[in-house]
Amino acid sequence: MTTAPTSRTPDTPASEPPDRPGVSRRRLIGWVLASGTLAVAADLSSGAPSASAAVPSPPQVPEIFDLGDLQTNSALPTSQLIRIDLDEEGVAHFAIPRMEVGQGITTAAAMIIAEELDLPVDRVRVTLAPARPELVFNQLTGGSNTMQSMFTPIRVAAATARGALLQAAATELGAQLSALTTKAGVVTGPTGATLTYGQLSTLAASTEDVAVEVSLTPRREFSVIGTSHGRDDAVAAVTGRKQFTMDLFVEGALPTMVCRPPTLNGSPRAVRNLATVKAMPGVTDVVTVDTGVAVRAATFGQCIDAVRALDVQWNGGPVDGEDDESILAELRRAELPMVVPKVPVLASTLDLRVEFMFRSSAALEPNCAIADVRRDRATVWAGLKAPLVAQRNVARAVGLPISKVTVNVVTGGGSFGHKLFGDAAIEAAKISKAMGKPVKLMWHRADEPRQGRTHPMATSRVRATMLAGQVLTFEQRHTSVVTDFGHGLGERLTALAAELPANLGGLSLSQSIFTLTQELPYDFGVVTQLLNEVDTRFNTGSMRNIYSPDVATANELAVDQIAKRFGKDPYSFRMSFLRNAKAKRCLQAVAKAGGWGRALPKGVTQGIAVHTEYKGATAVLVELDTRPATVNRKIRDAVTGPRVTKAVIAVDAGLVVNPRGLEAQMMGGVADGIALALTSSNHLQDGHFLEASWDNYFYTRQWNVPPEFRCIVMPSDEELPGGAGEAGVAASVAAVACAYARATGKVPTRFPVNHGTVSFTPKSFVPSVPESPTDGLSYTS
Amino acid sequence: MPQHTFLVNGERVTVDVADDVRLLWVLRDVLRLTGPKYGCGINVCKACTSHVNGKAFNPCSVRVGDLAPDDEVTTIEGLADTVDADLHPMQQAWVDHDVAQCGYCQPGQIMAAVALVRRVRAEGRAITDADLDGIRNICRCGTYTRIREAIRDGAERM
Numbered sequence: 001m002t003t004a005p006t007s008r009t010p011d012t013p014a015s016e017p018p019d020r021p022g023v024s025r026r027r028l029i030g031w032v033l034a035s036g037t038l039a040v041a042a043d044l045s046s047g048a049p050s051a052s053a054a055v056p057s058p059p060q061v062p063e064i065f066d067l068g069d070l071q072t073n074s075a076l077p078t079s080q081l082i083r084i085d086l087d088e089e090g091v092a093h094f095a096i097p098r099m100e101v102g103q104g105i106t107t108a109a110a111m112i113i114a115e116e117l118d119l120p121v122d123r124v125r126v127t128l129a130p131a132r133p134e135l136v137f138n139q140l141t142g143g144s145n146t147m148q149s150m151f152t153p154i155r156v157a158a159a160t161a162r163g164a165l166l167q168a169a170a171t172e173l174g175a176q177l178s179a180l181t182t183k184a185g186v187v188t189g190p191t192g193a194t195l196t197y198g199q200l201s202t203l204a205a206s207t208e209d210v211a212v213e214v215s216l217t218p219r220r221e222f223s224v225i226g227t228s229h230g231r232d233d234a235v236a237a238v239t240g241r242k243q244f245t246m247d248l249f250v251e252g253a254l255p256t257m258v259c260r261p262p263t264l265n266g267s268p269r270a271v272r273n274l275a276t277v278k279a280m281p282g283v284t285d286v287v288t289v290d291t292g293v294a295v296r297a298a299t300f301g302q303c304i305d306a307v308r309a310l311d312v313q314w315n316g317g318p319v320d321g322e323d324d325e326s327i328l329a330e331l332r333r334a335e336l337p338m339v340v341p342k343v344p345v346l347a348s349t350l351d352l353r354v355e356f357m358f359r360s361s362a363a364l365e366p367n368c369a370i371a372d373v374r375r376d377r378a379t380v381w382a383g384l385k386a387p388l389v390a391q392r393n394v395a396r397a398v399g400l401p402i403s404k405v406t407v408n409v410v411t412g413g414g415s416f417g418h419k420l421f422g423d424a425a426i427e428a429a430k431i432s433k434a435m436g437k438p439v440k441l442m443w444h445r446a447d448e449p450r451q452g453r454t455h456p457m458a459t460s461r462v463r464a465t466m467l468a469g470q471v472l473t474f475e476q477r478h479t480s481v482v483t484d485f486g487h488g489l490g491e492r493l494t495a496l497a498a499e500l501p502a503n504l505g506g507l508s509l510s511q512s513i514f515t516l517t518q519e520l521p522y523d524f525g526v527v528t529q530l531l532n533e534v535d536t537r538f539n540t541g542s543m544r545n546i547y548s549p550d551v552a553t554a555n556e557l558a559v560d561q562i563a564k565r566f567g568k569d570p571y572s573f574r575m576s577f578l579r580n581a582k583a584k585r586c587l588q589a590v591a592k593a594g595g596w597g598r599a600l601p602k603g604v605t606q607g608i609a610v611h612t613e614y615k616g617a618t619a620v621l622v623e624l625d626t627r628p629a630t631v632n633r634k635i636r637d638a639v640t641g642p643r644v645t646k647a648v649i650a651v652d653a654g655l656v657v658n659p660r661g662l663e664a665q666m667m668g669g670v671a672d673g674i675a676l677a678l679t680s681s682n683h684l685q686d687g688h689f690l691e692a693s694w695d696n697y698f699y700t701r702q703w704n705v706p707p708e709f710r711c712i713v714m715p716s717d718e719e720l721p722g723g724a725g726e727a728g729v730a731a732s733v734a735a736v737a738c739a740y741a742r743a744t745g746k747v748p749t750r751f752p753v754n755h756g757t758v759s760f761t762p763k764s765f766v767p768s769v770p771e772s773p774t775d776g777l778s779y780t781s
Numbered sequence: 782m783p784q785h786t787f788l789v790n791g792e793r794v795t796v797d798v799a800d801d802v803r804l805l806w807v808l809r810d811v812l813r814l815t816g817p818k819y820g821c822g823i824n825v826c827k828a829c830t831s832h833v834n835g836k837a838f839n840p841c842s843v844r845v846g847d848l849a850p851d852d853e854v855t856t857i858e859g860l861a862d863t864v865d866a867d868l869h870p871m872q873q874a875w876v877d878h879d880v881a882q883c884g885y886c887q888p889g890q891i892m893a894a895v896a897l898v899r900r901v902r903a904e905g906r907a908i909t910d911a912d913l914d915g916i917r918n919i920c921r922c923g924t925y926t927r928i929r930e931a932i933r934d935g936a937e938r939m
Contacts (some may be wrong), residue, residue, distance in 0.1 A: 102883025102922045230879040237884030238872040240816025240857035247815035301806035354828040364921040365885045413885030414921045602785025694826045703914040705925040777840030
């Protein structure tokens with residue numbers, strides 16, 4: 001056969017079954033659907049590992065069956081299809097039932113389709129599917145699960161399409177199937193005659209749904225997967241053409257904002273100047289809803305003015321009078337006791353207790369949604385990672401059947417967990433209903449840290465016992481303000497209760513998720529990690545990981561202290577006690593690349609940490625500059641302080657679809673880790689959070705960025721991708737924390753370390769939003 | 782309603798809107814130029830960064846009434862036209878370095894970067910780490926390192 005080396009022949013021999021459970025030895029079935037041009041589909045459960053995996057006891061639960069498995073397996077009973085359409089131009093179209101928020105899943109999906117279909121990546125268009133109720137649990141973007149759960153189904157669908165194109169080409173060219181080759185969207189026959197996928201798109205179409213068996217491209221033949229690709233929306237992003245929710249213009253959906261209560265989750269009692277505000281320039285409507293007083297106007301600027309003018313009598317909120325210290329005291333009371341097993345009398349004990357403050361999970365794009373609620377139907381547009389839950393909640397909020405609510409998913413300007421909830425969509429729908437008009441709702445920045453979702457305040461206690469160079473026991477008690485999982489993960493867990501590992505029995509939802517995500521990668525004898533959660537009064541949620549960044553920080557600080565007791569170096573101690581091979585390899589990689597132990601000026605300190613989750617591993621090495629010249633840098637309205645001058649992260653995330661995308665996720669994870677360790681938190685005082693601006697909530701800024709950053713993507717022989725979106729955070733925050741402890745000679749017990757200082761003057765609570773400045777022309781640069 | 786005339790991306794526009802409406806909303810809600818993003822409305826996050834007469838500014842903090850008829854506003858949508866190409870060299874550097882993640886802050890980042898390069902060039906010097914440290918634009922995805930790399934690269938191409 002005269003096959004060009006880069007072309008691919010059909011009938012990839014099935015002689016090499018993949019060696020991993022899941023994809024292996026299972027017949028993969030795709031569907032050619034009845035359609036005018038070629039349409040194919042695959043079951044979302046294709047290739048999902050069986051849920052009946054045995055769960056032996058000594059390894060911790062996540063090593064065997066983790067949150068990713070939970071989500072992947074929750075697809076099984078739904079048996080629903082994802083579909084790829086090929087148009088007459090030879091372009092493949094796929095509406096992914098997930099949400100793109102910057103993590104790069106549309107690019108990765110396009111690459112997977114391109115690989116299996118033998119089509120250039122730029123000939124694949126991936127859009128976001130609207131809410132598809134038939135998918136039940138399988139339309140939730142979270143837990144770093146997209147690639148894990150979608151990889152094989154997408155490949156099956158694309159392989160099905162390629163098979164159908166080849167069949168059509170064989171008929172058209174009168175050639176044997178085996179004599180055909182495909183390359184870059186063109187089929188070539190034995191005589192050199194060619195047909196493009198576009199030409200074949202109608203010929204390959206089917207008049208009925210037909211099931212076909214497919215085989216997938218073996219990993220060694222991958223030419224797209226595993227290579228670096230820029231994002232599919234890169235040009236749109238840099239030209240301003242990329243559209244987010246607020247960039248959409250829906251007929252009649254005028255700008256709308258909400259005047260919010262001065263204390264957390266307060267509520268409006270009465271508006272004292274309704275007529276005055278209604279008469280303000282541009283204002284069309286003012287209505288009271290449960291969350292505040294909504295204003296609709298010709299421009300958002302006029303909404304801001306109206307919100308500021310509103311004179312509202314407020315009911316107090318559920319945490320009126322509370323502050324950081326009162327909630328910390330509540331957490332302390334809720335901490336579960338340690339139950340150290342009987343250890344020899346001579347064993348020494350290490351105790352560590354670390355507190356983690358509230359943190360805002362807000363993205364740069366604030367909560368926003370467009371809603372058009374009519375008497376008999378409703379339509380919403382929003383960035384939603386759990387559109388099915390939003391659809392249900394919108395329906396409930398406006399009193400319509402779920403089937404009458406259309407939910408359009410729009411690419412989000414960041415999420416970090418924030419867009420798991422349909423807060424803005426639900427609120428917009430209520431306002432639209434109350435006004436009887438379409439609305440484009442935007443939260444003011446000030447609304448976000450003050451009334452938006454936060455990562456809950458938490459404490460983590462660790463007690464380890466040691467004897468003769470060994471750690472005999474390691475216990476952790478994590479105590480948190482209740483984390484809201486009302487975005488669908490709870491339903492998944494409940495529905496799968498029977499299939500979960502037996503040792504989850506009897507745990508609450510949050511305890512189950514804790515158990516499914518937390519593992520200690522060290523050989524530390526008897527290990528127990530338990531969670532208790534109290535207080536439901538706050539608006540909470542996950543924030544680029546659920547518990548891991550806090551848990552890992554407490555653990556890794558403790559590990560450094562144990563190493564110190566043993567007189568061991570933090571790196572070599574970890575290498576001796578790690579039992580996770582991936583974590584060891586990552587740690588070794590960062591130690592080497594980052595020059596662990598190298599001579600540094602006095603005041604510059606290294607920190608090193610590892611984290612394992614989603615069956616992958618990360619390790620981070622940082623260098624922290626705590627010299628006065630750095631710490632005392634003066635930048636207007638900023639927190640400077642110690643600076644991470646170098647960060648090296650190694651990640652093993654299983655099979656990597658797009659290394660460049662994975663590196664981007666790690667870069668973001670490190671930026672998050674630096675902020676969580678050093679600068680970013682919400683301060684609760686008198687029943688409200690003080691923060692109202694990016695110059696109050698100190699997320700990492702350019703002056704905090706490590707001048708030297710390196711990401712090492714570890715080679716992996718896994719057949720499936722692991723989780724990546726959250727993987728970079730936990731080890732980063734832990735490494736910075738460890739470096740800070742070494743630099744100061746004192747283990748910090750509260751994070752972020754600068755929380756004790758309120759580094760800004762809080763903005764007013766009434767009015768609830770600050771006035772826009774007018775002096776912008778004095779600051780051109 | 783008062784009328785305001787000024788230049789946007791090379792075209793003269795006239796809008797009917799109250800004097801004190803901030804330019805960001807005139808651009809976005811009236812002229813439907815949605816490249817400049819809202820991130821705070823108080824000149825902190827810099828997501829709306831655009832150019833006025835070639836210099837970076839934040840339209841969230843400028844009353845439309847304060848613009849003169851000959852003031853030339855350039856938003857991200859008009860940046861490439863200033864060099865008569867499909868993409869401005871800084872935009873091309875951004876694509877080549879795969880800078881954007883969610884992309885929300887990127888129009889503002891690029892407009893700030895172009896103005897920075899022009900400024901240091903006018904001062905007859907190269908971009909320093911201190912210049913890059915001084916960029917206030919928030920990127921909540923944390924792609925700061927690639928932003929720094931792209932600015933240095935884009936500066937060489939400008």
